[in-house]
Amino acid sequence: MSTEDEVRAVRARGRARLGPSIGDVAREAGVSAQTVSRVSTGADNVRPDTRSRVLEAMEKLGYSPNHAARALRYGSFGAIGIIAHQLARTGESRTVEAVVEAARQKGYTTSLVDVRSPSPTDVDDAVKRLDHQSIDGLVIIRAETATPATLVLPRRLPVAVSDSRFVGHHPAVGADQRGGTQAAVEHLLSLGHRTVHHLAGPAESAPAEIRVQVWSEVLQAAGREVPVPLRGDWSSRSGYELGVRVARDRDVTAVFAANDEMAAGLMRALYEHGLRVPDDVSVVGFDGIPLAEYFWPPLTTVRQDFHRIGEELVALLARQLDGEVLTDHRAVVPTELVVRASTAPPGRAAAP
Structure with missing residues (x-):
């Protein structure tokens, strides 16, 4: 073997260890290395058919863009991290979906870590895992029991x-929990119900606690009895189990459920115990999931604009990346009470 052949062999072995290069992808796709670079960084000035060829070549060769090189050249990695807890829950899953879509619109990829438990240790571990993945910014959907004092974030x-709980410590976006809860409880009182019972979310959930607090405040301000809240875990099953207890108390005429899933379980339990919604018991939910419109009867609920929340979260990251200091910034996204057929004045069935 000649010296030149040995050099080629060494270079080939180096490429094998390092993986395919941007030149390998360019040759496979029949384009320039500059075009491959544009596709890798999400640039818009690439024809769709060319982009498809480059992406197919990347997948075939197992090519991954060098994010460190991108950061040096463009000043960013083009990626944001997302930390969430219990993605099966409506609020978390829909907010994550909205963040991913908003990030894509701005040219960012996303890395998601679903925290196994709400402990500060697990949240901290999630932050560390994302920090090693070269991200430009971080969205925390819910830190649960972590606090500004316990959550350690990269400088x-x-x-x-x-x-x-992070308002004043980090830029925050949230739905108007207080306004939504107040509207739900006042709606039921305005129909003539003596008081409103509450199926609450878990005690470790900040939104659940806000809804409990405001529900109690509205009843107290109206001079009404404040029943003991019944605690669920956001699931339809817990709503059903609590609904069995509600059905045994024939003094209950109105229930505010902390989310639509628990409201669905409640409505089934009431039906199975011979009670009709809203003739015997009026029910209001929270979240405004699309399915709520198709419950029977259709559910009155407080709609949260999860799409806008996701957009606002990504916009806050983008503003910080542009150099703005937004530590004390808080955006409150309005909620909307959507009145449907699950609420009515008490004892409507007995009315003449």
């Missing part, structure tokens, strides 16, 4: 949170 990392 100078732009952060946006959807959690009221």
